[in-house]
Amino acid sequence: MASAPTPPVSAVKITDVAAAAGVAPMTVSRVLNTPERVSPGTAERVRAAIDALGYVPNLIAGGLSSRRSRMIAAIVPTIASPMFAEPVQSFTDAMGRAGYHVMLALSGYGEADEATLIRAVLARRPDGLLLTGARRSPEASRLLATARVPVVEIWDTAEQPTDMLVGFDHEEVGREVAAYFRAQGHTQFAFLGASDIRATARGRGFAQGGLAAQATVKAPGTIVEARQAFRAMARKLTSRTALFASSDLIAFGVLTEARAMGISVPDQLAVCGFGDFELSRGASPAITTVHVDGIAMGVLAAEHLVARLAGRAEGHAHRALVPFRIVERDTT
Amino acid sequence: MASAPTPPVSAVKITDVAAAAGVAPMTVSRVLNTPERVSPGTAERVRAAIDALGYVPNLIAGGLSSRRSRMIAAIVPTIASPMFAEPVQSFTDAMGRAGYHVMLALSGYGEADEATLIRAVLARRPDGLLLTGARRSPEASRLLATARVPVVEIWDTAEQPTDMLVGFDHEEVGREVAAYFRAQGHTQFAFLGASDIRATARGRGFAQGGLAAQATVKAPGTIVEARQAFRAMARKLTSRTALFASSDLIAFGVLTEARAMGISVPDQLAVCGFGDFELSRGASPAITTVHVDGIAMGVLAAEHLVARLAGRAEGHAHRALVPFRIVERDTT
DNA sequence: TCATGTAATGGTATCGATAACATCACTCGC
DNA sequence: GCGAGTGATGTTATCGATACCATTACATGA
Numbered sequence: 189m190a191s192a193p194t195p196p197v198s199a200v201k202i203t204d205v206a207a208a209a210g211v212a213p214m215t216v217s218r219v220l221n222t223p224e225r226v227s228p229g230t231a232e233r234v235r236a237a238i239d240a241l242g243y244v245p246n247l248i249a250g251g252l253s254s255r256r257s258r259m260i261a262a263i264v265p266t267i268a269s270p271m272f273a274e275p276v277q278s279f280t281d282a283m284g285r286a287g288y289h290v291m292l293a294l295s296g297y298g299e300a301d302e303a304t305l306i307r308a309v310l311a312r313r314p315d316g317l318l319l320t321g322a323r324r325s326p327e328a329s330r331l332l333a334t335a336r337v338p339v340v341e342i343w344d345t346a347e348q349p350t351d352m353l354v355g356f357d358h359e360e361v362g363r364e365v366a367a368y369f370r371a372q373g374h375t376q377f378a379f380l381g382a383s384d385i386r387a388t389a390r391g392r393g394f395a396q397g398g399l400a401a402q403a404t405v406k407a408p409g410t411i412v413e414a415r416q417a418f419r420a421m422a423r424k425l426t427s428r429t430a431l432f433a434s435s436d437l438i439a440f441g442v443l444t445e446a447r448a449m450g451i452s453v454p455d456q457l458a459v460c461g462f463g464d465f466e467l468s469r470g471a472s473p474a475i476t477t478v479h480v481d482g483i484a485m486g487v488l489a490a491e492h493l494v495a496r497l498a499g500r501a502e503g504h505a506h507r508a509l510v511p512f513r514i515v516e517r518d519t520t
Numbered sequence: 521m522a523s524a525p526t527p528p529v530s531a532v533k534i535t536d537v538a539a540a541a542g543v544a545p546m547t548v549s550r551v552l553n554t555p556e557r558v559s560p561g562t563a564e565r566v567r568a569a570i571d572a573l574g575y576v577p578n579l580i581a582g583g584l585s586s587r588r589s590r591m592i593a594a595i596v597p598t599i600a601s602p603m604f605a606e607p608v609q610s611f612t613d614a615m616g617r618a619g620y621h622v623m624l625a626l627s628g629y630g631e632a633d634e635a636t637l638i639r640a641v642l643a644r645r646p647d648g649l650l651l652t653g654a655r656r657s658p659e660a661s662r663l664l665a666t667a668r669v670p671v672v673e674i675w676d677t678a679e680q681p682t683d684m685l686v687g688f689d690h691e692e693v694g695r696e697v698a699a700y701f702r703a704q705g706h707t708q709f710a711f712l713g714a715s716d717i718r719a720t721a722r723g724r725g726f727a728q729g730g731l732a733a734q735a736t737v738k739a740p741g742t743i744v745e746a747r748q749a750f751r752a753m754a755r756k757l758t759s760r761t762a763l764f765a766s767s768d769l770i771a772f773g774v775l776t777e778a779r780a781m782g783i784s785v786p787d788q789l790a791v792c793g794f795g796d797f798e799l800s801r802g803a804s805p806a807i808t809t810v811h812v813d814g815i816a817m818g819v820l821a822a823e824h825l826v827a828r829l830a831g832r833a834e835g836h837a838h839r840a841l842v843p844f845r846i847v848e849r850d851t852t
Numbered sequence: 853t854c855a856t857g858t859a860a861t862g863g864t865a866t867c868g869a870t871a872a873c874a875t876c877a878c879t880c881g882c
Numbered sequence: 883g884c885g886a887g888t889g890a891t892g893t894t895a896t897c898g899a900t901a902c903c904a905t906t907a908c909a910t911g912a
Binding site for chain 3 (some may be wrong): 545581
Binding site for chain 2 (some may be wrong): 211241244245246247248249251257259266267268270273274276277280281284289290291292293295307308309310311312313330331334335405408411412414415437440444447448466467469470471472
């Protein structure tokens with residue numbers, strides 16, 4: 189195709205297209221947003237003009253006018269861990285398919301003020317919000333309430349979510365892992381977890397029958413930190429122990445160090461991780477872990493949000509619990 | 521198709537604040553954007569009114585008026601790999617500190633049409649763009665040129681980048697790894713890489729002296745895929761081999777399988793990965809790898825963009841090569 | 853034949869902010 | 883003592899789209 193001298197994107201606006209196609213701007217807008225309300229012939233002409241001029245609609249202007257930004261803001265602690273990268277990725281994909289863009293805001297692990305972050309993203313008037321966790325400060329709750337924006341919270345559960353929720357109970361995960369170990373005949377338990385709120389909750393559930401040892405690493409927790417922490421912890425573990433790690437990365441660190449120390453797995457030390465990262469499947473021995481489908485969580489969160497935004501929220505419950513399960517591999 | 525209800529997101533607008541503070545809307549705008557041009561007393565009153573009313577400025581309206589969105593769009597293949605998650609994370613952080621939000625668009629590995637994606641994000645009139653790689657289709661280049669938007673390309677290099685570039689030469693990485701192996705006395709080489717364009721380039725550089733074996737896995741490449749591929753490949757490796765993997769994940773898969781097969785590392789098989797993921801440091805044996813500071817790359821990209829956006833582009837070269845280095849650990 | 857419904861399209865008034873210019877009150881310096 | 887300069891604030895006109903309602907041209911049924 190002969191590249192006609194195309195004016196800068198910013199220069200071509202809807203009125204230019206309208207003039208070129210011999211219609212009113214409103215008709216151009218209809219061709220783009222509600223094509224079924226325009227006669228095929230007119231739509232054809234308008235589309236030809238759009239192509240010829242290289243028109244790229246200005247969603248900022250459209251958003252101001254329609255009061256819908258077609259944008260969702262996602263606030264997660266980090267995407268440097270698969271724990272959050274996967275749901276964010278699948279959420280972004282799924283929202284994209286529904287015509288929404290996702291703006292990413294990273295909160296870190298609690299050091300930043302969440303309310304400030306929420307205020308900042310609300311300034312862009314997102315049509316919806318994805319938040320991590322289910323505990324909001326009063327300030328944050330107030331902001332969200334007055335903004336009247338659909339909210340999905342993921343990765344946790346609460347009796348009274350802010351709005352919609354797609355998550356699960358971390359304490360219950362801990363209890364289930366403990367029950368699993370007990371069923372295997374274990375009596376001495378240990379926990380090695382990151383310092384974040386949900387990892388702590390898993391530890392709490394796990395520890396209900398008592399703990400022979402426990403250690404914490406700074407969230408999100410690295411392999412090297414886990415190795416160091418386990419080395420220190422191992423001295424206290426005199427007999428056969430079942431260890432629950434708050435993430436697969438930490439579990440891998442424990443296993444790596446255990447091998448270096450000559451501790452046999454799973455005979456002397458049984459290990460269960462959390463997250464079912466690719467590493468757990470790929471490592472040898474393959475790591476027993478708690479599978480939580482982060483990808484599904486992202487997709488489900490997107491579905492809830494899209495349903496709400498389309499006005500057909502009735503079919504969906506506000507609170508969806510995603511299942512988790514223990515994937516038994518070689519370390520237990 | 522229920523028409524979406526358009527509830528006033530936040531009823532409070534700049535005129536309300538202005539009325540409450542007894543000033544003109546423009547003065548409120550100044551308090552928020554150029555506080556140094558407002559007298560302290562007035563600013564105080566305005567801020568009090570903002571707090572009292574819970575005013576959250578509408579950046580959509582502001583953006584339309586000022587023609588600056590204070591938003592950057594980032595297009596990366598995926599964030600499910602640390603390769604891209606780290607730079608995206610650090611870029612988002614750094615841009616956030618400069619007052620910009622980042623919108624994330626995921627392109628996958630080539631199957632989607634990049635130009636379509638670029639057109640979609642340009643509709644939001646981002647003040648800048650972060651793109652992965654340095655090869656653009658003619659269509660994409662045309663779009664970017666007419667949009668006159670600052671662009672930073674990362675993760676690759678090119679003689680003529682679209683605009684700014686922060687990356688390095690992947691072929692050179694391959695050559696350097698080959699040279700490193702040669703210096704260690706290796707003569708038989710193998711490559712196991714993902715199918716993406718940059719991994720392929722690294723393989724090309726590595727293969728210049730010839731390859732005893734090579735295999736490709738679908739990008740981005742998983743541990744399990746790497747194990748399978750290596751198992752198939754290993755039959756061809758009759759003598760001492762130096763293997764370059766296109767990512768640390770793949771290297772880890774190779775090492776895991778090698779251990780299972782009783783191949784001694786680094787005596788029979790030396791392995792070098794790419795990326796210096798946390799896994800390489802944490803695993804045992806620790807994996808020799810090519811370190812590329814993805815976090816620094818994100819920060820640097822943000823600095824270039826911010827400098828350009830602030831109008832002080834002079835101090836920065838358009839094309840920054842980030843250094844890489846081989847981190848020697850236990851597998852070579 | 854005419855009232856009425858319906859599909860296609862146009863005209864006008866915003867949406868909520870900011871740019872650009874105007875205004876006003878002072879302070880200097882000579 | 884007065885014009886020029888300066889800092890603080892106000893006024894007006896957009897920014898580029900869409901909502902809302904009006905209008906037109908037909909088709910339809912009584």
